[in-house]
Amino acid sequence: MRYLPLAQADREAMLATIGAPDIDALFIDVPESARLGGPIAGLPNHSPEMLVERELAAMAGKNLTAGTVPFFVGAGAYKHHVPASVDHIIQRGEFLTAYTPYQPEIAQGTLQVLFEFQTQVARLTGMEVANASMYDGSTAMTEAVFMARRVTRRKKAIVSGGVHPHYVAVLNTLTRFTDDEVLTHTPSLTSGTPGDDMTTLIAAIDTETSCVVVQNPNIFGHVADLTPLAEAAHAAGALLIVVVTEVISLGAVKSPGEMGADIVVGEGQSIGNGLNFGGPYLGLFACRDKHVRQMPGRLCGETVDADGKRGFVLTLSTREQHIRREKATSNICTNSGLCALAFSVHMTLLGEKGLRQLAAINHARAVQLAERLARIPGVELVTQRFFNEFTLKLPVEARPVIRKLADKGVLGGVSLGRLFPGVAELTHGMVVAVTETATDNDFDAFEDALDEVLA
Amino acid sequence: MRYLPLAQADREAMLATIGAPDIDALFIDVPESARLGGPIAGLPNHSPEMLVERELAAMAGKNLTAGTVPFFVGAGAYKHHVPASVDHIIQRGEFLTAYTPYQPEIAQGTLQVLFEFQTQVARLTGMEVANASMYDGSTAMTEAVFMARRVTRRKKAIVSGGVHPHYVAVLNTLTRFTDDEVLTHTPSLTSGTPGDDMTTLIAAIDTETSCVVVQNPNIFGHVADLTPLAEAAHAAGALLIVVVTEVISLGAVKSPGEMGADIVVGEGQSIGNGLNFGGPYLGLFACRDKHVRQMPGRLCGETVDADGKRGFVLTLSTREQHIRREKATSNICTNSGLCALAFSVHMTLLGEKGLRQLAAINHARAVQLAERLARIPGVELVTQRFFNEFTLKLPVEARPVIRKLADKGVLGGVSLGRLFPGVAELTHGMVVAVTETATDNDFDAFEDALDEVLA
Amino acid sequence: LEEPLLFELGSTDRCGVDLQSVPEAMDRLGDLARTAPIDLPGLSEPETVRHYTRLSRQNYAIDLGIFPLGSCTMKHNPRLNEKMARLPGFADIHPLQPQATVQGALELIDRLAYWLMTLTGMPAVAMSPKAGAHGELCGMLAIRAALDARGDSRKVVLVPESAHGTNPATAAFCGFTVENIPANARGRVDVDALKARLGPDVAAVMITNPNTCGLFEPDLVDICAAVHAAGGFVYCDGANFNANVGRVRPGDLGIDAMHINLHKTFSTPHGGGGPGSGPVVFSEALAPFAPLPFVRKTREGFELVEEMQARESADHNHSFGRMVAFHGQMGMFVRALAYMMSHGADGLRQVAEDAVLNANYMLASLKDIYTAPFAETGPCMHEALFADDFLGPVGLTTLDLAKALIDEGFHPMTVYFPLVVHGAMLVEPTETESKASLDQLIGAMRSVAERMLASPNDFRTSPHLAPRRRLDETAAARKPVLGYKAA
Amino acid sequence: LEEPLLFELGSTDRCGVDLQSVPEAMDRLGDLARTAPIDLPGLSEPETVRHYTRLSRQNYAIDLGIFPLGSCTMKHNPRLNEKMARLPGFADIHPLQPQATVQGALELIDRLAYWLMTLTGMPAVAMSPKAGAHGELCGMLAIRAALDARGDSRKVVLVPESAHGTNPATAAFCGFTVENIPANARGRVDVDALKARLGPDVAAVMITNPNTCGLFEPDLVDICAAVHAAGGFVYCDGANFNANVGRVRPGDLGIDAMHINLHKTFSTPHGGGGPGSGPVVFSEALAPFAPLPFVRKTREGFELVEEMQARESADHNHSFGRMVAFHGQMGMFVRALAYMMSHGADGLRQVAEDAVLNANYMLASLKDIYTAPFAETGPCMHEALFADDFLGPVGLTTLDLAKALIDEGFHPMTVYFPLVVHGAMLVEPTETESKASLDQLIGAMRSVAERMLASPNDFRTSPHLAPRRRLDETAAARKPVLGYKAA
Known part of the structure; x- marks a missing residue:
């Protein structure tokens, strides 16, 4: 088996060192009722690379490729x-097969990339700070709503009818068992602005409102001026969360930051990442400096080493679950490191x-x-x-x-x-x-x- | 233009440093009659990567893929x-974009690979020493004939009718203006051994013969016992050159070395390298230790550095043209480094x-x-x-x-x-x-x- | 040579792509056009390739050496997987294409689901969770939904002390109250304490198996029966499934839900922090509550069921809803399936055996020097757990040892986890390391330990040979600098 | 960590591939089956990937930094080229498939040939030579064949002193006698000496342009006319075409043949020593003698002409024959064409301009410290030539300087070439280096030179920071160890 380096002689020598008569002796803690005597039934045995390739290629061949x-x-x-150079870079073994940079002294490559990525995302969205990425746009949006709750200590989120319905569905799922209140709007095509009317949204804002969530361009493609909404939200003490699903639009459309957003979330797939039938994708998350300690997800920060040289580390991990456990800011653990790298490389090529x-x-x-x-x-x-x-x-x-x-x-x-x-x-x-x-x-x-x- | 880093401002600053008024001033040595005023006519201007990709993919799509x-x-x-891992490794920038290892201190990666490659080829062919690869099997065979001339100081090569006709054609081309004599045989299908009869070949050997060239398996697929031929050649003071075009055969067929070959040349494409419509391929060249100083092509050798650590260098370059000029052992300059790497990786996976x-x-x-x-x-x-x-x-x-x-x-x-x-x-x-x-x-x-x- | 930041190298007018010229068309953005500078520097392609190639070389990676991070399962990432995931038929299809045009993709998801169900012995699987923690969330949401469906408002989730930090975080996220269960002296769940706590308020127990000490929970069958008898569910954290795969089917132990980290057990690359993928297998009891969307085989082919309102489905009519925008981590699915097919049933069994063998070999080879808290209680599973008590006399710690290993050319093990052991060092070699590789690491760990005990002062400031010395994490957190600002 | 040799790591029963089982069939090899051990060690896939990844990191490469090797033209290798060469429609077709099934491949060769002819202003091109030196051979064989065809037995080839070593080697290989022509004080061919030597015995002149001092031969038009008048041919070594491409068409200078190194001018990767590709363009006079096979456009499509016997061809009926087994370096053709199409006519002109600009910037920035033999004679082309005279007083040499640059993190320039200059250092930055990159190298070269002059003893044993110190090349050659033998 091509991925397993141990030879039978190695196995025997190692068992001798351990002092175990056979491999079964290492599995003695498994309850007898659950011990399998041999390979699991119902599955084929190992297969040559050529045949695996052939079988998967046949499946791929049944799809209509974009x-x-x-x-x-x-x-x-x-x-x-x-560009082809993006894929070349993300296939470098040192990026592809590295772990989360928990030992920063030997992970400066990944860390500097994340620091650069954060900077790019912040500038792109017109915000002050961005995290090191999340699963995808939909989960990033849900995290933003929870963050707004932490910042405002209010529980009511108002969601525009122009937000991607899958994103709204994800938010609904994750608030189903909490005491958050999510006020959604059914969109309409009849108004001049497909999605929903800005005035309706503004009218819904009250002093219980933690945030207003709006997508721009929205699911119908419509591009809106969000400034009035931002003003209304801020006047009521609420935050404006802007969702961007087509991140290339930020090269042409006034940024959410310029229009008053407090949190910008987005789907970064358009830059550097393929369609991949829906995943892996890249959640973008940016906000204002003042809210950074309520931000979910990984953050990379600049610091110095013992010699005073600039270096980077994962920071503010006091917000994270492996330390905070049930008091963590978010359930999210991994980021989309490799997708973020692809984004950052493509963004660098574009400038x-x-x-x-x-x-x-x-x-x-x-x-x-x-x-x-x-x-x-x-x-x-x-x-x-x-x-x-x-x-x-x-x-x-x-x-x-x-x-x-x-x-x-x-x-x-x-x-x-x-x-x-x-x-x-x-x-x-x-x-x-x-x-x-x-x-x-x-x-x-x-x-x-x-x-x-x-x- | 995506591959050119200089910005216009850089260019101006650099011209100022140089003290040249404009770029044309740097081309003053070009005779006026040959100066072009602008881009060459008849060719399109620069093109986006996406469009180049589309156009080349359209050409590729016109071929019937194996x-x-x-x-x-x-x-x-x-x-x-x-295996997919072969291509992954040869695309490592450190292998792909390195030059010939002229500064061995910072080229040990390439050099150790070549040293391992040479060892693999020598063992595979049953010979004692192999070089670091040549253009392809046909040019390697021609070089072997010239080497036999140097070793024996004789000029007549006898070539079996079972040798790939393209290989024979290359030999004929390169001996056309020399005083080498090449005795070829027209093959026949009627004998029991398609190609030519061993006895005919043996009969042709005389004391003027520098070498007998035979392919095994030959162009018709026939596998022969070359021992009698080797004995006859050696008895006459000639060398036996064995050509192998399907190198996988060496995993099943008795090696040329075992059958008495003095020089083994081959096409290494079968291991690690794709069809590529005929190139780049990989010439293999192996011989006996005693003839190593007459061997063409690059050689990598083991040595030690100033600290006594094992290291590798290109060696015996006194045979090479950049030093010997018109007295070089061969015109061949580059090897097929990357193809040799692919071969070596695949060979390592196989074992x-x-x-x-x-x-x-x-x-x-x-x-x-x-x-x-x-x-x-x-x-x-x-x-x-x-x-x-x-x-x-x-x-x-x-x-x-x-x-x-x-x-x-x-x-x-x-x-x-x-x-x-x-x-x-x-x-x-x-x-x-x-x-x-x-x-x-x-x-x-x-x-x-x-x-x-x-x- | 130090590699500068992109922002120190590039400029906003430099560009590493060539694009078509902008076609003539009416502008429809008007005053919403972005006019202010964005300040995004660009580089030419040669500079870009070089910038990232240089940066990459400051990373340690599994391609360079053993990466013995316990609980992280850093194993070899086969290149075939990368090649397959890049087949245009998988990489270049849109999640919202008509279903008739993506039958091969749906088939692949269905096939992978079959493998996961068969390997775990569980009847259902949710494919969309994007990572392990997301999978936990999926499992706990299903438990919450199942309880709700029967009008049961139990709120307490019991979590052993040795659980992953994500476990309590996830439970809290679903509105549960978390209570800890202690471990016994053998590093396992204290079964009596757990049983004593069961009752009508206990919604679920979350157990990691093998647990975070690298030990199999021998009483899991018993625990599951007790929890079920008390009306609760058992969530099993499957992060350590690599130790069992092919040798034990978690379904045979009686659990109700378990997530699977495709990157840990099925070798999708970790990529410096993701993307992951965390499918969740369910028992019959939880299957109806699994999230949308899911793939169903019909007579006409494969169907992607995206919503429940519009159609009847006996199995999923109580789905708790959607967890992600589309259908999950397709790119990771392809890689995982390629890996599974390559190994097959026999190979996957060998995976578990070699992983466990390698870990026990590490344990046996080091327990005379390193403090090994549970070494006397029997074999470990895929991870060998050590502690730094032996360094106490010279005033050095696990952290010092980890940094010293960096200077030896190795990535350190997981440190200070699990929390139940003081100065824990959790070593997980995985099955893709050779004996020679283990012997190298063992040699280095022995040598470092001996030298630390002999000359402790040489080791208080390691590493010295890495691209950076110890980094000031406190300063980073006190005054965070999270983006580049021109000096 | 040092990386052992494969032979120290692997064993003959280890294997990194899985294969089908061997099907039942009669054995047809009998006593010719290979039974003796071959002693070829294998490794599993993880070990293989790691072995080569680690080895790769001991190399310097263009992806890591500037590679200023004069005459080698180490420029950026675009990744698009690699992607295109791997399209199955190019990579997975056999050279002997029926021609109707490879029309796209023949079209590509025809298209590339058109670009090369247009860029050089020459009417014919031979595509099959496998490298630059092989291209030279092709050109000289054509000259020999042309002379033979007119019954002319001239034997002398004139080669300037500053020629590439391959030039005389090639001429000798074709049965010519080589005579040297001296250079003048300005580093160019001594035209008077050359003209004086012309006569009925002179078959050809081989000239490198720009020459190996990095200078354009201003009298080349004149030289060509004189050689032609004397009945000879002019072979132009095109290794340095990168300096001219798009600005000068060699055909306009009057040459008869020139090889083109696709890896130098058109960015196919050098790969640590090849594969190269060396197409040769020909004048009308030499075109009929070009080698087989070649691609011809017909009404029905593209035709690969493989032999002359069977058909009439006005253009090639004197072909000197076949140079390689198949049709040349297809994989390199795809890469080169992708590069040409990406740059276009305008971009290729810019290539030459930026290459020349970068070289002159290096020259201007260093000539106050470094001895610059021809700096006063005017601008250089794409290479800046220096000499080590300035180090003479402190007893250091070009070699010491090169090794010192290694410790600064740079690959050295070409050293001791061209031979016409003492302690030559030939710096070719190429057009794919940024000004920042040049400034870094300039800074390092200035700093090293200053420190060498100030403290020469610090530099006699460099490098110190590379994977290896200076290697004993004499020992390697005296008792060659060319393969691994178990101790």
Whole structure:
């Protein structure tokens, strides 16, 4: 077995050193009723690498790969081009096979990367400080709500109808057994601003409110000015939590920080990370300096060593569960270290100049496609102010349309019916994402296919 | 431009340091008639990584990839499964982007690998010493002939008809303007041993003969006992050069060293390296200790450093052209360092146990297929004693048969007509290679397709 | 050469990518366009590769040497897994594509689920949790939901002293009250104390098995029966499943839920702190409460069930809901399945045996010098536990020993964990270390210990040979500097 | 920790692969089966990965820092190139597949050939040579074949003193007699001496341009005309094409043949000593003699012409034959084309400009301390040449300086080459170094030089900080140990 270095002779010599007659003697604490006499039934034995590869490749081959078709699926995960050097770097054994940097003297590589990552995320979101990443955007958002509760000592969270419904579902799950109150809004396409009306949200804020949670661009692609909301929240002593699921938008859209956010959470997948059928992804979490000790997740901080040289360590671990146990700020333990590295490398390659240009391309291409599709009879462009994703209202239910598009080899968008089951008003809606990877031919194919399906 | 770090401001500052008014001032030595005023016409400007990737992937997509079809093509290049860890290791920046180890103190990684490689090759071929690799098997064979000339001070090389015709062609090219005499033999399928008869070869040896060159297994797959040939050559004061194009065979077939070879050359591609449409490949070169100073190519040797620690250096460079200039032992300069690394890693993963098992699988599978195909009416199995490759004589010309097989999605072998243009007797011959990668389904597909094409 | 920070190297107008030019189109952002400087420096590709390559070399890693962190299970990460996870058919598919276009992905999840259920002997599994602690949360939420479903408001969760810190944190997060259960002198749960505490207010017991001292809980079958009899559930922390896999099916012990750290037992890479993946297996009693989404095999193929409202499902009609935005850590699933298929049933059994053998070999080879609290109670499982009592006379500690090992070229073991042992050193070699590698580490540990006892003053300020000397963690926490600010 | 040799780590029964069991079949090898031990040790996969990872870390590499080896052109190797070369459509096709099944591969070769011809301004190119020296051989064989075709038996090849050592070696290999031509005081070919030597016995002149002193040969047009007038050919060593690419087309200078090192100019990785790739461009006069095989575009697609006997070809009917078994270094072709397409015509011009700018910046920044033999004759091209005269007074040499630079964390420049300068130090930064990187190297070179002059005795035994101290090369050559033998 190729991953096991012990030879039979080694095993025997080691048992002799231990003074055990055989390997079974080392498992004597296992209750007799639970001892297995041999390999577990129902599973094949070990397999050559070539055959494992062949079997997995066959499974992979049954999927329709994004890169091989006109592709416009978004709604929280985005197909962007990732430079080859990113993957090269994250495959360095020293990054790939290192553990959490608990011995900082021999983990400065990972630690400096995290320090740089934190700085990049803080600047990108317009905030003062960011953590070393979390599982994904949805769990980061839930952690933000809990953090707001700790900061404000209030229990009521107001959640915009424009927030990704899966994120809201995660929040609902994790507050189901706590005494948190989560006030959600059912979105609507009929208002000028798909999602919900800012005035409704503002009206809901009261002195019990710990935070208002809003996504920008929201799940419908709509981009809003959050300043009035921030002012209203702050006036009531509440925090504004802004969710960003398409992080490339921060190269074109005014940052949450500039609009008054207190906590920014996001999904960082778009930079450096592939689609991966939903994971692993990268939760971003940034806030203001004054709240840092209430922040969840790992933090890397600068310090000096015994010689006075600059170095980095994991810090403020007094907030963490392995020390605080039941009083920890969060249940979250690992971060997404390798995904954060990929993000940071890609972000470094882009720099501000590249990020702005990439965002501008995304925006321009989305505008071009939106205008083309809106010309198809019966199709209405619902989102007017958007970044690289917009909502179309179709003359028929969107879900079967998307299936028919797929049959024609076009992956055309996400139906709002799938995202919001049970909200009848939304079933005709389709969210379409456009990135730099879409070609003019892809546009033609999409337009033609949609035309045909709707005809 | 993503690979160029200088910013415009850097360029200006540097010109100022140099004291040059502009970049053109640095090119003043270029004759005016040859100065280009701007980018060369006829070529596109720089292109984003995404677009380069797309364009090259489109070209790659036009090829029929070996791994996707029943595949039986050999004749000097073989499809074997290479473990994923091999490619991981050769992509380590410290191996991939290092230069020839001219400063040994900071190149011990490459040097130790070469030292280990040399040892592996020597043991594999049954010889005493091996060099650090050459371009490919064909150039290694030519170098061996020149080496035999240096050792024996004779000019006549006798080349078996069983040697890969491309190898013979290379030898002919490089001796075209020298006073070497190369005596080649036209192979025949009619003798019991396809290639040529041992007695004919032995008869050709005389006291002018510097070397006899023979391939084992030969181009027809035939495996011969070379001991009588070695004895005859040595009796006449000539060297026996043995060529091995399928290096996996050395896990099953008695080594050239055991059969009396003086020089063994080979193509190492089968271990660690992909098909790559013919290159880069890996020339192997091994010989007896007593001839080492006449050996071409780079050599890595053990020594000690100033502290007495074991270390490795390139050695015996007095044979090399950068020192000897026109008196160098060979024109060859670079080796195939990275391919040698891949070979060495794969060889290490295999070890003797794995190599023997792999060779046994190859042999058994080839025997199975040969017996199946030989049952097809009109098909004759010409090679009786073979390793993983054998020659079939078809009732019709082989070249069109192979094209028709390809149309049916089976890459079925190499026609002898392609390898030996102009030798009428061979046009019905097809060389079929079978490795561990061929499945039973592949066998079925080949048999059915050949049956149909010949029907 | 010291590697500067990116912010000291790069500039906002430097760029390591080439992009298409921006096409002509109407701007739809208006006054919401970002105009203020962001101050994100860029580098060309050569500078980027070099920056990160240099940084990487300041890390220790399993590719460089043994990483004997107890409870962390740092084993070899096969390169095949990396290759498979990068197949475009897995890496380049979107979680919201029509299900008909991702049948291979759903098949893979279903296949992995089958392996996990078979290896644990449990009838159900939740795939979406993103890490071990997230898996614990999933398990405890299911227990909470199951209790609620029967109208039972029990609130107490019993946790042994030696539990992972995450256990009490998770229980608290689900609204439970945590009470500790002491360990006995043999390093196991005090069964009598536990049984005595059971009652109608006890919702669950959380047990780590093998426990954090690296010992198998021999009374677990008995404990499970007692907890069940008292109307509670047993959550098993599966972080240490590497010691059992293929030799013991946790389901045969009677537990109700257990998370599995794919990176620990099934060799997905840790990557300097994640991503992890923490599927949770459930007993029949808890299966109906498992989270969404899940994969179901139907006659037409594989179905991803994303919501309960719209359809009937006998098994999952009480699902407590969604834990993550999409379907879990697909990239880790591919790696774990590649590993499982490579090892097979026979290989995975060998994994546990070699892991346990290696740990006992370490224990046997060092217990004459190192304080070994439970060495006399019998063999350990996959971890050998030591303590620093033997250093007491010379005034040195576990920390000093760890830092001294760094100077020997090794990553230290886990230190000061478990908390139940003073100055604990928890050594977990894993099954992917050779005897030669263990002998090297044993040699270094013996040599360091001997030298520490002989010349203690040489060891108060180690390491000396690492990229950094001891770092001032107190200063870092007192006045945190968490991002770069230009001087 | 020192890394042992594989032969000290492994054993013949250890194995890092799992294979199918051997199927039942008749043995057809009989008494030719290999039965004696081969003594090839194996390792498990974890041990293998660790062995090579550890070894790799004893290497310096471009990914770690500037690699200023003059004449070697160590530039950044883009990772896109590696990715493209691994596309199965390129990496997993056999050289002898039917041509209809490899049209994309032939297209790629044709496309690369077009780029090379366009960039050099030459009408033909031979793709198969496997390295620079092999390309030289190809060029000289073509010249020999062209002379033979016209029944001309000229034998003398003139080579400037400053030529690469490979030049005379190659000429000798083709049966030519080599004569040296001196350099003038400005480091260029002495044109008068060369012209004086021309005559009916001179077959060819081999010139390196830019030459090995890093200088452009300003009289090359003139030289070519004179050689042609005398009935000879001009071979241009293109190893230094990186200095010209996009700014000068060698064809415009009048040369007849030039090899191109794809790894030097077009960034295919050097890999610790190869594989290289050395295509050769030809003038109209030499084109018909180019080697087989070659790719030809036809109406039906691309054709690989493998032999001349069977078909008529006006262009190649005098081909001198085959140089390699198959079609050349496909893997390198893919990388080089990816690089060219990435840079484009504008980017390649910038490559030459930045390479020359960087070299002149090095020269300007160091010439006050370092002896700079030709600094006063004008700008250099892509390499800055220094000499160790300035160290003479303190009894130190170029070698000492090189080893001292190792202790500063840098790879030294090329030393003792070109031979025409005493204690030569040839510094080639390449265009992929940033100004910051150059400033670091300049700082180190200045500091080392100053300290060497001030305290020469500190520098006679450098390096001290590398994985090894100075190695005994004499002992290695006197009694060569070229393979491992068990003690």
